[in-house]
Amino acid sequence: MPPAKTDQLDLWAESGLDGDDQVMVDFLLPTGIYIQMEVPRESTIQHIKLLLWKEAQTYPLFSLLGEMEGHMFECVNQAAVHEELEDGTRRLCDVRPFLPVLKLITRNCGRAERILDSKIGVLIGKGLHELDALQDQEVKDFRSKMKQISEEKMQRMQLMSWGEWLRSCYSMPLEAGSLENLIDKHEASLKVSLHCTVTELMDQALKKWQTTHCPEEDIGFRSDYVLRVSGKLEFLFEDHPLNQCKVRYVVHSLFRINLVKGNKVNAEDAAKIQVRAGLFHGTELLCKTAVSSESSSRSEHVWNKTLEFDIAVCDLPRMARLCFAIYAVMDKVKKQRSTKNTHLNKYQTIPWVNTMVFDYRGQLKTGDIILHCWTSFPDELEEMLNPIGTIQTNPYTENATELHISFPEYSTQPVVFPAFDKGRGGKKFYIELKEIMERDPLSQLCENEKDLIWTLRYDCRENFPQSLPKLLLSVKWSKHEDMTQLQALLQIWPKLSPRDALELLDFNYPDQYVREFAVYCLRDMSDDELLQYLLQLVQVLRYEPYYDCALSRFLLERAQSSRKIGHFLFWHLRSEMFMPAVSVHFALILEAYCRGCIPHIEVLKKQVEALSKLKAVNELIKFGTIKTKTKQAHLKEAMMTYLCVCTYMNSKMKPLWIVYNNKLLEGDTVDIIFKNGDDLRQDMLTLQILRLMDLLWKEAKLDLRIVPYGCLATGDHSGLIEVVSSADTIANIQKTSSNMAAAAAFNKDALLNWLKDKNSGDALDKAIEEFTLSCAGYCVATYVLGIGDRHSDNIMVRSTGQLFHIDFGHILGNFKSKFGIKRERVPFILTHDFIHVIQQGKTSNTEKFGNFRQYCEEAYLILRKNGNLFITLFALMLTAGLPELTSVKDIQYLKDSLALGKTDEEALKQFRQKFDEALRESWTTKVNWMAHIVAHPS
Known part of the structure; x- marks a missing residue:
């Protein structure tokens, strides 16, 4: 798509290629008055407001405006985000609104908060008003919790000395005397080493808590708690929100849903439409799929039928997801002659959509729900369903197929997934077990092998602790008793190395307690090791069905403790904000990070603005707007002057070659290539693996002089590459x-x-x-x-x-x-x-x-x-x-x-x-x- 006209005008203004230094801007006033006037491109926002105020005096209702300082401009920027423009030295050509329209709005008493919200919205590429407008209680709860945590963190930072602040941001070791004692709910103090890690601190505190106050009580994992620092550098234990005790209602009825109707099904007239539904735990189908009757209506397809599944409500796993596929049954004449998926020979698959059975609070869903479906459909899926697909409904609701369903009520009280009880098991050993446990993760387990692993689960714990993923694949997730036994094992399972624990975050292991155990193991990672695997840890957020989870909190905690981790977490998330399936989830984490690291916002803002300018320059070159040699020379001169760009390369996407002076390198330059139009994520993955190979070889005392240069995706088909x-x-x-x-x-x-x-x-x-x-x-x-x-x-x-x-x-x-x-x-x-x-x-x-x-x-x-x-x-x-x-x-x-x-x-x-x-x-x-x-x- 060619760049917008405003992009070209801004670039011309900066490069001096256009003689006209005025631009026509529409101004909208809070009184309902509309004013159109020319303003200088190079004017600051503050100067433009003065010009507008002078002009507005000649229009009706001016007296209702009040003081000029009580107002500010708002625009829609190039990222289609509402941006509030504070008075200052920022120029109109730097703002680059999507359209030349500025709205004058009245400041309210929460000015500082409005400014912060505006900055965060611009920074993450999604206005916070969009999140405000979501009628989703889970979103509201997550934002509220993260805002409280962030505000408390910022309050602590304000009380820090410069040295303490530097250590906090850049993960430097604590000075002697910075930790004095540990206090839990019961106010039991604990003397600790001044150099112990937070993980060691929590281990010691939990152990003392249990032995001193509640030796018979199951206090769960360390990951069930968070350490919160008070103003006196004391530590308080707080219950993790997912570990609250709730009354258990045992429901032995078979699980069922009511399939109400479907709208906007894109099928041929009079086609026979059916819906298939399946319950999955990871990629495991828990029971036989349910299929609706056929509907041949031309518009709205109405079923109003109950779909029943051969599994009791009390046996549903916590992370069970309900997957739907809508398809048209084809007659024999219209069958496709060939297709990769044998299921599609008989059926023309149309939309699919997934939803969780339990909500983020652990309550079984009840009541009516409308699911907006997706249409991209991978090949070779079991039962025509897509369990690995997102559980988010399609945000583009205007044209998306709608599936109306209803969850029944089994009790007058909410049905809440119960906490697990500890169990006991036998102990044997078979030589065959060793062979099974040493197989690679892609190896399939037959039913007999699963039964053997489950029977010898305590031997697995004692002799093959790293084999936990294979044990999890052997659990019968449709049996509540097996899940209880597993929970008992997880309580006493040895901690895995972070590298072994990574596998537990795969889609095949969706259980909440398993994933919390994985994060518990990951806490032993150093910052460098975490950076090594950060790319994958961000991607597996897609597998998390709920926003508030152990992995989200872990990443935020580590990012807010290390500016370097925070930098890469920000860009890994922001680079995929254009993807509708993750935009809300990633926006929530980005917002939480920004609120907890306000000093980092200005740095990131400059990076976002720089990339925006580079993209505009690239598109100007790519689409051939400037043709004459004279103008090309002027453009290159302007690029050198304003953007430190030496040249652009002659390949198809016209990447820019940028040279920066780096004072930290004593005058040496840093060369970077900016690409716009190429997906760099595969390069980024490959270079990450090369970096890992280099690390593994060096650990084995073999240095093969690998050059894993830097590569970072920063947006939709755009990013930066380090020049060696x-x-x-x-x-x-x-x-x-x-x-x-x-x-x-x-x-x-x-x-x-x-x-x-x-x-x-x-x-x-x-x-x-x-x-x-x-x-x-x-x-x-x-x-x-x-x-x-x-x-x-x-x-x-x-x-x-x-x-x-x-x-x-x-x-x-x-x-x-x-x-x-x-x-x-x-x-x-x-x-x-x-x-x-x-x-x-x-x-x-x-x-x-x-x-x-x-x-x-x-x-x-x-x-x-x-x-x-x-x-x-x-x-x-x-x-x-x-x-x-x-x-x-x-x-x-x-x-x-x-x-x-x-x-x-x-x-x-x-x-x-x-x-x-x-x-x-x-x-x-x-x-x-x-x-x-x-x-x-x-």
């Missing part, structure tokens, strides 16, 4: 060494000679060693991840010798093809000119090549040991909407490349075969590179 300094592409290196483009790819001396030019003496030996190590790392990494589209323009080398790959548009074996023939026939890139560098230009130097091969094999075996972690991280991204990661079948590539399920000897044999294949077929890579260089000569 002192580096060039293989293509450029080859082209500069040859007079003929076609011959450049076959010059095996080009790369070695380039390194010789950049390094002399001992530095050359060091550079070749750097090249050898990094080449080994990327050979293994690109093979394991199935990274495709590897040509000489997306493999680079630094002057120091480090080789690295860029641009990860194809992963998990999705290799490009032309005319039905795969363009890449090698498992990874290992050309003879690479070997030429590794062997220092000497064909007889087989020892160097032997070392290189040993590095590759060692690196591969290290990754194999962590194969379950890689599978988990990709599985947690399944609903992110990445084009090449949409189902478990995509992750199967990792299982195959890592040879999971095989012995190390078998896996090493497989890798050696791939290594030899890469060497043997490297000539095909050179041919592809030649074709690429000829097709892209500059």
Whole structure:
């Protein structure tokens, strides 16, 4: 879509390309008076208000306006958000309203709060008035709780000294004397080490609480409580809202709903419409699906029928979700001839929608509800239902299919999901259990194996605690007794390592207590480790059916304790605000973060404004608004002056190359590429995994000199990429060494000679060693991840010798093809000119090549040991909407490349075969590179 006219005008005004310095603005006054007048583009908001006030004196009802200071401007900005404009030095061309319309509004007594709300709305890209307008009690309760927590945090921060504030924001260690005692509900003090962590503090306090006051009472997990700091640096325990005691009403009746009607069903006239409904716990279908009768009405389809499910209300799991699909039954003549989904041969699937059975308070839902359906429908879903889909209804209600249902009342009192009781189990051991527990997460369990795991659940706890996910898959979630037994186990289950606990946040494990246990384990993460997995932790918020959950609170707590974590949490959330399925959930967390970190708002606001300007510049260039060379020169000069942009690149999306001066780096510059039009989330995921591989290798004392440069998605198909300094592409290196483009790819001396030019003496030996190590790392990494589209323009080398790959548009074996023939026939890139560098230009130097091969094999075996972690991280991204990661079948590539399920000897044999294949077929890579260089000569 071309940029709006206002975008172009603003850019022209800033770059000096337009002579007209006036703009016509419509002003709306609180008295109902409308004034249209020209104002200078460069005027400040304060000056424009003075001009308006002078003009308004000539209009009726001016005396009703009162004092000028009692009013402020409001506009709709480029993000379609209402923004309040405070008087100040901000210019109209900086504000860039969506339309040249400014509304004058009256300030109220809550001016500071209005200003803060306005800032937050602009910052997160969703006006808080939109959240105010939602008639959703869960949203209201969550905002109220988070606002109270944030206000208390800000009050504590105001009492801090500068040193305390810095330690609070940047996670520095506490000084001696900053912790004195711990007080719980019963006012029992506890002496602790001044250097103990909050986690250790809570562990000790809970232990003393139980032994001192209530030794027989089940006090639950540490994650059931929060530590709140009072003004005197004392600590108070408060009940977690999800742990409140409620009366249990046992309902043995079968669960049922009333299917009322459907509106706006997009089907052919007189088509026979049916509704299918299923109860799921994760991806497990709890009982047989229920199907409605057929309706053949042309408009409104009315059923008014009860759908009954073969499961008692008392056996419903807490996280049960009710999934619907609406479809038209097709006659034999109109059946589709082929489709991926065999179910769709008989039925034409139309909309789907999901909802939880229990609300966020744990109460069984009752009464009428209207569900607005979604239409995008994944292939190969069981029973035509989409349990992994969002439980949010479609916010675009105007054209969405409406499904009216009603939940019955089983009691005069609310039916509340009960707290679990502790249970007891037997203890045996079977050798077969070990084999089952060592399988990868993608391995399926048969019913006999599930029964064995469940029977030996206490052996699992004692001998295979990291196998908790497999135990959870063995629970019969439709039996309340099994759920009670599981809760008893969770109370005494050993804490998992954070890496093992990540799997428990997958969609397959929706139980509230399981997810709280997972978060309890994650609290041991350092800030650096949390940043390593933050991308997945944000994505699995999609799996949380309720806004107030342990994971949301954990992320907010850690983000508000560390400015760096807060920065990345903000951008991971804001970059997906355009997605309707998560916009409310992510907006609520962003609002809570901003309220608790008000000093960070101004920094983030500058970043948002800078990105907005970069996007406008990019669109101006991309859509060819400026054509003459003179105006192009003026534009580049303006870009240099105002935006620190050196140039824009000639690829399709015209990315901007930006250069910043960094005072912290003593005058060094930071180069960044801004992309608008490309989805960077897959690159971001791939680089995160490369960073993890680098960490795992270093933990094993193997440094393969990986270059996982920075990459951050900041919005819908936009983001930033770090430019690695002192580096060039293989293509450029080859082209500069040859007079003929076609011959450049076959010059095996080009790369070695380039390194010789950049390094002399001992530095050359060091550079070749750097090249050898990094080449080994990327050979293994690109093979394991199935990274495709590897040509000489997306493999680079630094002057120091480090080789690295860029641009990860194809992963998990999705290799490009032309005319039905795969363009890449090698498992990874290992050309003879690479070997030429590794062997220092000497064909007889087989020892160097032997070392290189040993590095590759060692690196591969290290990754194999962590194969379950890689599978988990990709599985947690399944609903992110990445084009090449949409189902478990995509992750199967990792299982195959890592040879999971095989012995190390078998896996090493497989890798050696791939290594030899890469060497043997490297000539095909050179041919592809030649074709690429000829097709892209500059």
